[in-house]
Amino acid sequence: MIIGIPKEIKNNESRVGMTPAGVLELTKLGHKVLIQSTAGDSSGFDDEDYHAAGATVLPTIDRIYAQSDMIVKVKEPIELEYRLIKEGQIIFTYFHFASNQGLTEAMMKSKSICIAYETVQLSDGTLPLLTPMSEVAGRMAIQQGAKYLEKPVKGKGLLLGGVPGVPPGKVLILGAGTVGIQAAKMAAGLGAQVTVLDVNMNRLRYVNDIMPSHVVTEFSNEYNIRKHIKTSDLIIGGILITGAKAPKLITSDMLKQMQPGTVIVDVAVDQGGCVETTRPTTHEEPAYIIDDVVHYCVANMPGAVPHTSTVALTNVTLPYVLQLAEKGWEQACQDDDALAKGVNIVDGKVTFEPILEAFDWNKSFA
Numbered sequence: 001m002i003i004g005i006p007k008e009i010k011n012n013e014s015r016v017g018m019t020p021a022g023v024l025e026l027t028k029l030g031h032k033v034l035i036q037s038t039a040g041d042s043s044g045f046d047d048e049d050y051h052a053a054g055a056t057v058l059p060t061i062d063r064i065y066a067q068s069d070m071i072v073k074v075k076e077p078i079e080l081e082y083r084l085i086k087e088g089q090i091i092f093t094y095f096h097f098a099s100n101q102g103l104t105e106a107m108m109k110s111k112s113i114c115i116a117y118e119t120v121q122l123s124d125g126t127l128p129l130l131t132p133m134s135e136v137a138g139r140m141a142i143q144q145g146a147k148y149l150e151k152p153v154k155g156k157g158l159l160l161g162g163v164p165g166v167p168p169g170k171v172l173i174l175g176a177g178t179v180g181i182q183a184a185k186m187a188a189g190l191g192a193q194v195t196v197l198d199v200n201m202n203r204l205r206y207v208n209d210i211m212p213s214h215v216v217t218e219f220s221n222e223y224n225i226r227k228h229i230k231t232s233d234l235i236i237g238g239i240l241i242t243g244a245k246a247p248k249l250i251t252s253d254m255l256k257q258m259q260p261g262t263v264i265v266d267v268a269v270d271q272g273g274c275v276e277t278t279r280p281t282t283h284e285e286p287a288y289i290i291d292d293v294v295h296y297c298v299a300n301m302p303g304a305v306p307h308t309s310t311v312a313l314t315n316v317t318l319p320y321v322l323q324l325a326e327k328g329w330e331q332a333c334q335d336d337d338a339l340a341k342g343v344n345i346v347d348g349k350v351t352f353e354p355i356l357e358a359f360d361w362n363k364s365f366a
Contacts, residue, residue, distance in 0.1 A: 001325040002032045004068025006061045007039035010075045012283035014042035014306035015313065017073040017093070020053035022318045027054030031325050036064050043310040065089075070329075072321055074313065075300055076103055087111040088347075090329050092321065094118055094133075097344055098245045098358035099272040104350070111348045113329050117317065118270075119243040119352060120342035127242065128338070129320070131178050132312035134267075136302040138182025138238065141265040142171070144301070145234040146190065148263045148287060148294050155294055156261030158233055161191035168192045172232035174220065174249055174274060176203035179238030179267045181210075187234075188215050195228055225249055230257050237266035239274040243344070244354035250275040252290075260292035269297045 003026060005017045016039050023033045033055040037047055047057045058064055065071065065084035073093040077085065085091060087110065095116040097104045107114050117129035127134075142160075149169065151157035162168035171187040173180045176198035187194045188211060196207050197220035204217040218224050229235065229250065239246045246268040255277065268274040269281075277290050280299040287296045302309035320339055323332040333340040344352040350361070 001328075002034065002067060002069045003321070003325060004064040004071050005033065005035040005039055005055075006064045006071065006073055006081075007036040008074055008303075009061070009080060010078055010300060010303075013075050013300050013303045015074040015303055015310045016040040016043045016045065016306075017314070018318075018321070019043075019310060019314045020045055020049040020055075022314050022321065023050055023053040023055045025318065025322065026325060029322070029326065032056065034058050034064050034067055036061055040310075043306040045310075070321075070324060072317070074310075075303075076100070077107075079106075082106045082110065085110040085112050088113065090115065090324060092117070092317070092324065094270070095344060096270040097350075097352070097355045098243060099270065101359050104345070104355060104359070107345050108348045108350065112345070113343070113347075114345035115324075115329065115339070115342045116243070116344045116352075117342065119344060120320065120338050121242060122338045128316050129313075129342075130240075132316055133302050133309065134178035134238075134240075135182050136305065136309050136312060137267045138179035138236075139186050140301050140304065141179070141183045141236045141238075141267050142186035142190070142234075144286075144296050144298075145171075145236065145263050145265045148265075148296055149233060149261070151261075153287065153294070154261065154289055155263055156233055156259065158261075160187070160234065169233040170231055171195070171234045171236065172228045173197065173236045173238060174225070175238035175240065175268075176200065176207050176217070177238060177240055179240070180236070181207065183236045183238060183267075184211055184215050188212055192234075195232075197224060197228070220249070226254065226257065229254055229262075230259070232258070233262060235262065235264045237264065237268045237274040237278070239268045240271065242354070243352055245272040245358050246274040248274060248276045250277075252276045255291040255293045258291075258293050261294065262292075263294045263296065265296045267301065269299050273297060 070090035149155035160169040194215040
């Protein structure tokens with residue numbers, strides 16, 4: 001099979017879909033790997049690294065798409081790429097279709113095979129291709145939140161960990177999944193007072209077991225959310241419903257109950273966000289203010305640390321890339337139920353029900 005690795009062209013996306021180590025594994029099996037020149041530079045891998053591993057380096061994105069049976073990348077195709085995608089071509093990447101109807105319709109029109117990292121799901125419910133990026137994003141959420149609490153960027157002017165004689169900041173984390181756990185670890189490490197909300201009591205018990213005593217848990221409901229937002233300095237949105245839009249746990253009227261300079265980092269932005277006033281931002285313009293509340297809603301947070309993120313992501317994607325290359329997508333999905341759950345669109349038809357529900361499309365449409 002011919003596998004293409006284009007350079008990411010989404011705003012400030014510096015990750016790359018494959019490392020030279022992955023190229024070597026594919027070429028050893030007789031597959032051909034094409035990579036766009038400079039695609040790996042920001043992640044710490046130059047063209048010579050890829051060439052030495054057996055890849056063919058091509059100068060343009062057009063040639064990568066035109067010559068490849070399967071495209072392996074990081075973020076969803078953007079409009080400039082829509083015309084390049086061929087009928088029957090496998091596109092293996094993060095898509096987050098439920099929050100982007102235009103992308104969904106474009107991929108249907110292309111009649112490509114869209115396999116989404118974020119919906120590949122093991123029998124125990126875990127999401128192996130989303131987990132490493134959630135780990136990165138959860139940790140970064142605290143780094144960025146602490147930064148945006150500074151006064152020059154319109155925050156409260158508060159040091160999250162406090163100092164002797166001055167109490168630390170208060171962090172509210174919505175969701176005790178991977179993002180929430182990693183955010184809690186970072187916030188606790190800084191010495192902040194941390195509250196984690198979730199509706200899953202098993203997750204709350206887990207948090208209670210592994211975290212220090214200044215991390216507390218409560219059941220998530222509107223009453224408790226409204227109670228905590230009044231005094232929280234930093235709010236992290238870490239809600240995920242696999243492949244579906246995130247529920248709006250913080251509504252626009254709640255912003256008026258928050259103190260001026262409160263910071264919201266909505267990590268759920270890829271799935272539409274769990275805050276009603278969330279809109280996707282970029283690393284170039286990461287934050288905006290509504291009702292004196294700072295919103296940080298960068299849709300590709302891990303892209304700011306591309307070396308760490310690329311290696312973490314490709315560690316888990318490569319085994320699936322190898323299956324797809326060796327067997328073809330149909331046989332690979334027949335043999336692996338987890339990978340089969342990643343198939344979102346085939347030959348112009350949506351095959352993943354939460355996408356249909358997100359756009360209120362009749363199921364017969366699929």
